[in-house]
């Protein structure tokens with residue numbers, strides 16, 4: 001019996017016969033590594049695509065969102081700990097849902113995409129890819145919401161089958177080591193590779209935690225994202241969750257960071273989320289600043305886009321919009 005190495009994420013766990021990886025769901029069974037909860041869904045729902053959040057990918061459409069149990073990080077502030085963290089994992093007796101059944105459910109609910117989300121799809125990427133292959137063959141699109149800590153070889157498998165990513169960029173390297181049990185460099189490496197892919201939409205999200213993050217640190221992250229070609233960044237307001245007991249980030253702290261990011265980084269589209277602030281939800285033209293898409297919560301109130309272009313100055317808006325087949329990279 002042989003020890004095997006899992007290449008799904010940068011932990012690259014070495015698994016002796018019968019051993020499980022850090023995520024708790026990858027196991028060496030008889031010399032082959034398997035995902036023990038393959039197909040056993042813990043969440044299935046129809047969401048507005050804006051909830052991922054994705055603001056530049058088919059806005060106003062529904063996405064069938066699903067998750068299996070498991071994550072490769074141990075973030076103390078996890079917003080979905082009961083479906084991601086090992087301590088809540090129980091071997092489920094539910095039957096696996098076949099990838100073909102996911103396609104049928106997406107069609108039944110008139111969803112234009114299927115999203116792999118809520119927990120960390122990197123650790124159940126075999127099920128994600130089996131499903132994504134059928135989803136794309138059916139003419140629908142695919143979304144991965146992820147911490148972006150996959151290996152380079154995993155990304156080579158994933159990239160051709162995922163149309164849009166939202167990657168969580170959590171903080172600087174010290175933050176990753178202290179709060180998540182991970183490191184920053186692979187996330188930035190993968191962001192750069194995805195941002196350079198002409199067939200993929202990329203948006204990035206950062207949860208702003210007052211008391212840990214600083215405005216200078218967030219601006220530095222924004223500059224790192226801009227250098228790697230990121231066009232869309234969501235700054236999301238932290239609320240206490242799981243083991244982190246810090247109070248919720250104040251609206252004033254979030255607003256001050258948002259102002260600095262807009263003036264000091266070159267990211268053309270920045271948004272705020274989980275917030276009562278009304279400024280920061282709408283899309284403006286990056287050239288002439290015309291208000292293009294107005295949102296209230298996850299609802300589109302107004303959409304002036306003309307096939308992905310500003311109706312005034314004609315600048316293409318980054319992303320994929322209704323009526324388009326090609327992604328705008330302008």
Ligand code: SF4
Pocket residue numbers: 006007008009010011012013020021022023024025026072122123
């Ligand atoms: S997915 Fe990551 S954490 Fe899980 S076994 Fe593989 S390398 Fe380890």
